[in-house]
Amino acid sequence: MSAPLDFWFSIGSPYTFLAVMRLPEIAERAEVEVRWRPFDARAIQAEAKDVPFADRPLKAAYMWRDIERRSARFGLTIRLPIPYPLAEIEQANRVAALAASEGWCPAYTIATYRHWFVDREPAGSDPNLSASIKEAGHDPARVLEQANAKDCIEALETATGEAKEIGIFGSPSFVADGELFWGQDRLEDAIEWQHNLDLGNPG
Amino acid sequence: MSAPLDFWFSIGSPYTFLAVMRLPEIAERAEVEVRWRPFDARAIQAEAKDVPFADRPLKAAYMWRDIERRSARFGLTIRLPIPYPLAEIEQANRVAALAASEGWCPAYTIATYRHWFVDREPAGSDPNLSASIKEAGHDPARVLEQANAKDCIEALETATGEAKEIGIFGSPSFVADGELFWGQDRLEDAIEWQHNLDLGNPG
Numbered sequence: 001m002s003a004p005l006d007f008w009f010s011i012g013s014p015y016t017f018l019a020v021m022r023l024p025e026i027a028e029r030a031e032v033e034v035r036w037r038p039f040d041a042r043a044i045q046a047e048a049k050d051v052p053f054a055d056r057p058l059k060a061a062y063m064w065r066d067i068e069r070r071s072a073r074f075g076l077t078i079r080l081p082i083p084y085p086l087a088e089i090e091q092a093n094r095v096a097a098l099a100a101s102e103g104w105c106p107a108y109t110i111a112t113y114r115h116w117f118v119d120r121e122p123a124g125s126d127p128n129l130s131a132s133i134k135e136a137g138h139d140p141a142r143v144l145e146q147a148n149a150k151d152c153i154e155a156l157e158t159a160t161g162e163a164k165e166i167g168i169f170g171s172p173s174f175v176a177d178g179e180l181f182w183g184q185d186r187l188e189d190a191i192e193w194q195h196n197l198d199l200g201n202p203g
Numbered sequence: 204m205s206a207p208l209d210f211w212f213s214i215g216s217p218y219t220f221l222a223v224m225r226l227p228e229i230a231e232r233a234e235v236e237v238r239w240r241p242f243d244a245r246a247i248q249a250e251a252k253d254v255p256f257a258d259r260p261l262k263a264a265y266m267w268r269d270i271e272r273r274s275a276r277f278g279l280t281i282r283l284p285i286p287y288p289l290a291e292i293e294q295a296n297r298v299a300a301l302a303a304s305e306g307w308c309p310a311y312t313i314a315t316y317r318h319w320f321v322d323r324e325p326a327g328s329d330p331n332l333s334a335s336i337k338e339a340g341h342d343p344a345r346v347l348e349q350a351n352a353k354d355c356i357e358a359l360e361t362a363t364g365e366a367k368e369i370g371i372f373g374s375p376s377f378v379a380d381g382e383l384f385w386g387q388d389r390l391e392d393a394i395e396w397q398h399n400l401d402l403g404n405p406g
Contacts, residue, residue: 185388
């Protein structure tokens with residue numbers, strides 16, 4: 001058995017919504033094991049001076065329309081426009097890092113994206129933040145204290161460094177045994193690649 | 204019957220290869236009529252200061268690997284590395300503009316991309332240029348003289364202006380009754396949208 005598929009993502013990335021909502025079902029159908037790896041894509045993009053859609057109103061408008069169409073195609077309800085960009089990206093992703101270390105990252109991430117895209121509540125801020133932690137079965141006070149402590153802040157920074165080392169430049173990305181796939185539209189390709197690895201076939 | 208699907212493309216864009224090679228078969232299967240619309244994506248990108256992959260070695264390396272994987276997935280033979288960027292993009296696209304006005308644009312564009320991606324001969328330059336014109340059934344001397352005359356140069360500029368007006372910012376793009384799809388990975392979405400229009404269903 002090979003290592004699981006790594007799903008690298010940052011809460012705050014709009015396109016990542018499509019991957020977060022679709023991944024669990026598609027992975028389960030293909031019997032592919034997935035490891036959810038939150039990281040800070042914005043830090044990597046700021047360093048590379050490559051922040052997508054910044055100062056690109058035409059592309060940004062296209063992105064929202066594209067997300068709207070793809071959501072409809074996949075049967076996902078969303079209510080645009082939603083708050084963007086997020087004010088508290090770090091907070092959102094620190095909680096994801098803690099959740100990943102404790103095993104409840106998918107539940108939290110799906111909940112926070114749903115509150116953001118359906119209820120128009122920014123991820124990383126209340127009421128979204130506490131509601132999503134609760135829906136994942138945890139206590140917001142305990143989680144927020146721990147997520148903002150030194151260990152958790154460093155864990156997210158370490159993950160971001162690891163992502164950069166691998167050559168990741170945006171969210172969402174998928175890594176199957178060193179093979180990098182970028183973008184929600186490569187979800188199926190990545191799952192198929194991992195499935196072949198699991199069967200013992202090289203990519 | 205609705206207007207045909209507009210396929211906006213620039214020879215010189217690597218990802219456009221995947222659309223050029225796959226579009227005819229997918230459109231025919233869906234019984235969707237396509238109008239090939241060459242334009243100068245580089246001019247639009249230069250004006251928007253948004254030239255993809257320029258000064259982004261990591262993303263550029265990813266792009267080639269991604270194109271290689273997708274080509275394999277679609278059964279398309281390619282031989283990387285190939286010459287990039289192209290020195291004579293304008294020449295390549297002027298011939299495409301003339302070919303579009305005379306009805307042989309797909310044949311020429313497919314031939315020139317094949318010579319570029321399989322034989323490693325830059326599109327827009329000889330031997331690729333003349334060979335591709337000949338394979339499309341035309342006389343290179345006649346075509347090149349006409350393609351570089353005032354009318355044809357202006358036709359490409361006019362098309363580029365029209366693309367900009369529509370809000371197109373890169374190649375390949377697809378437009379179905381004003382609905383814009385960007386990227387080779389939206390080919391199927393665009394064909395489906397157009398197919399629904401042809402059936403009289405609004406998008």
